[in-house]
Amino acid sequence: MRTTIDPLVRQVRAFCGKHDMLPQGGTVLCAVSGGRDSMALLHLLGVLGAEEGFQVAAAHFNHRLRPTADRDEAFVRSWCAGRGIPLLCGSGDVSAFAREAGRSVEDAARELRYRFLEETAEDLGADRIAAAHHREDNAETVLLHLLRGAALQGLGGIPPVRGRIVRPLLETAREDINQYIRRHSIPFVEDETNSDTAFTRNRLRLEVLPVLEELFPGCGARLAGTAGLLREENGHLQREAEALLPREGTEVPSSLLAAQDGAMARRLVETLGARLGASLDRRQVEAVLDLGAGGHLDLGGGLYAVRRSGALVLGRKEVPPPPLELREGVQRWGPWSVAVRRGTGAPPERAGAVLRGDLEGALTIAAWDGRGRLAVANGSRTIKRLLAGRGVPVDRRGEHPVLLRAGRTVAVLDVAVDWELLPVEGGPWVAVDISREEESG
DSSP: OOOOOOHHHHHHHHHHHHTTOSOSSSEEEEEOOSSHHHHHHHHHHHHHHHHHTOEEEEEEEEOOOSTTHHHHHHHHHHHHHHTTOOEEEEEOOHHHHHHHHTOOHHHHHHHHHHHHHHHHHHHHTOSEEEOOOOHHHHHHHHHHHHHHTOOHHHHTOSOSEETTEEOTTTTSOHHHHHHHHHHTTOOOOOOGGGGOTTSHHHHIIIIIHHHHHHHSTTHHHHHHHHHHHHHHHHHHHHHHHHHHSOSSSSEEEHHHHHTSOHHHHHHHHHHHHHHTTOOOOHHHHHHHHTOOTTOEEEEETTEEEEEETTEEEEEEOOOOOOOEEOOSEEEEETTEEEEEEEEESSOOSSOSEEEESOOSSOEEEEEOOSOOEEEETTEEEEHHHHHHHTTOOGGGGGGOEEEEETTEEEEETTTEEOGGGSOOTTSEEEEEEEEEGGGOO
16 A cells, blocks of 8 residues: 655655755754754654655753743653653753843854754764754845845845755745644644744734735745745855855955955955854945055954955954063063063163163053053154054054053054153163064074
8 A cells, every 4th residue: 555645744855965964874863943844854854864865853941031940841752752852951041141241032042052053063973953943934034134135145035055954944934834744733832922023023923924925925035935946156256255255364456355345345355254254234344445555443242343455354362461560580471572671871772662760650551542642752653653664454453562650651662652751871771672473492
């Protein structure tokens, strides 16, 4: 007797094959909240695993944000135990993490959940992590990104595969999932917060998209389909950008950048940012492209952009070491080796800084804070101007070492010493030399 294959199993198998989602052997870790979508996915993976020869395990993360959170965990435990499905559970204080990180509760929950899933997959040796996002989820994401002003990458919606995370239901309609649940009598729990329109995504799903569907029947499916096309075009543009850029590093020749149209120029800048672990928004990208020769831009989060030596460079600022009170001899200050010596008579001709040696109070070394002036031979000059005159790159000035006495900057290493504090002929002096540890051999 011929066995009838469930239509959703057939559809999901084809979609998974198209995107190489399921391993030949090995383990798929299914993220299970206990809701209808994730329970349907867990059931589907069990069917496909028996056919394709891979094992299925489940993972549940308890966000502890609702009174019913423990009920959901107990439900998932009972279901998996009754079917011999290995289950790993975790939990976290989402509210505390959100406060500490300055993020929304939704973002914090997502961060902790995916961190748990990745760690669990690593411990289990799972080849894939399966999440239950479906077609309407994707449509909501595309619309949300569009309304917030996303670029091409954001308008591509939810990717079918990202790293080891796969989404077998991404082209499946919510109603098809509901029918599968009914056909196979699969139990699930309801998350009461899904109906809370205080959450932006819920309001979009419950109020906005139904109106759009009424005006433009099938628009959710078309939004998800458009997202797929945009992902392909985004991938093509990204490959073109990677081919133009050096294999490594975060700079691009100005001549190469000038030869590109607007779309590729923006993508090159975005790619440099991504290499530093940053996702630059449209405003930041345009500001970087507007930099003139020698221009410098603080992008926030320790990231900067600068035009120098015929190139656009993106980088991260070094976090300077804290101020250090100096003593005679050699000491370490962050990545620097600092040597302090004293003498009388003719001072050394070459040193990072040489000052009078009879001054009261200790000298302190610190990174320049962007302020201050020094008296020099031809008058008073800002430290900013002195650094520029010595050719110190704009992006390196915030880490350049200076000497302080009683909280006042008295010298800029390898640049200038305050005229009033230079050694008196024949008198005592103190010399400070500095070199990076890796440069000192």
